[in-house]
Amino acid sequence: MQAQPANTSVEADVQRADVAIIGAGPAGAIVSALLNRQGHKVVVIERQHFPRFSIGESLLPQCMEFIADAGMLDAVNNAGFQFKNGAAFTRDGKYSFFDFTDKFSPGPGTTFQVQRGTFDHLLASEAQKQGVEIRYGHGLTAINFKDTGAELQVQPDTGDAYQINARFVLDASGFGRVLPRLLDMELPSNFPTRTSVFTHIQDNITADWHDRNKILVIVHPQHNDVWFWLIPFAGGRCSLGVVGESHYFEGKTDLKECLQGFVNETNDLGPLLSNAVFDTPVQKLSGYACNVKSLWGENFALLGNAGEFLDPVFSSGVTIAMKSASLAAPLVDRQLRGETVDWEREYAIPLKRGVDTFRNYVSAWYDGRFQDVVFFRQDKATHKISQMISSILAGYAWDEKNPFVTEPSRRLNALAELCRG
């Protein structure tokens, strides 16, 4: 796709928008549509041309509510993506799963597993159909904040740099983390540096125990802090990845050999993929967990991965990105209408509540507590507790009626003790 021409209805060198959004991934697409619906002039600048590859392919049911609010549900439902209704786990020959339709919180219990190139392009195109202007191939290079908003310097990949003056800026630039870098707001994550090596395969799976409607998370037989994802797509393809602390990957320069080597160390994934065709280049990402000093500042807020990213293990990234969009849009609307908004109380604190729920589960996954819950739950936990956990894994990490949300650490510790006992 060609870079789109700059809006000609405004002055030639300085252009104006109510809201400038950096990045057209899930956070940027959803928030742009929500603000456009409120009647604001929104301009999205997106450095790349869509469709483009992105990792993060297993959605959680909670995000279907945000997709619906943005008026994109029919498009997503009709796109032919792989249906998803839960998460399955294997460790040491044990198999366990959570059915997301059997959960404590109200709301959708199913969603999809998506090639993100197609999915993100679909969301962005739906936003465009609703009237949002997206400028592909335009990257933000500098920003200057003022009392009245911000001046953004934009560099198209063809043509001259130009300036947009916006009353409010939303940074949805994902791992680009544009404002945290430009404004020196970056903080390291508390999690150790982990690496992921991944690809797409033609899976040729015939085993009848494998359920294509669920993400499969496989624990490595020797190192329980190393795990794999197998995310089936429609059409017999899968996303396959391995995750572990970076030292496990040292010296492994041939990524295909590295990934296949890890797979062949397992007793379940190896046989499952014995006929798989590795037909796509293998990629590697390291040190993706990140944090920031603040999720907002005067006339800007950070959405999705531009704020914080925890870990891929519970597929929470897109849901958190969309939740941040859903929380920020009405606040931007109110601020643009002249109301005072308390961004800490109304945005950062509520967003972090769910992020912190996931944080507890991520920590407990890697130290083994949550793995013990997952693999022993059918014997020891009651159905109601299982439904509460299922809700969180389905993305309802902000549901304050769920005791495992209000007291994630204490409840999880108690449950792990019970399961271990």
Ligand SMILES: Cc1cc2nc3c(=O)[nH]c(=O)nc-3n(C[C@H](O)[C@H](O)[C@H](O)COP(=O)(O)OP(=O)(O)OC[C@H]3O[C@@H](n4cnc5c(N)ncnc54)[C@H](O)[C@@H]3O)c2cc1C
């Ligand atoms: C190994 C791994 C596996 C994962 N698996 C899952 C999963 O299964 N499920 C899940 O939900 N999440 C998963 N995630 C997380 C998921 O990838 C992210 O949380 C999600 O993509 C965040 O969405 P976003 O809209 O914040 O950012 P993004 O989707 O990254 O979009 C940001 C956009 O901003 C653009 N941009 C960047 N810089 C600039 C600039 N200077 N100017 C203009 N545009 C710019 C980029 O081109 C990009 O299109 C995974 C992450 C990792 C690392």
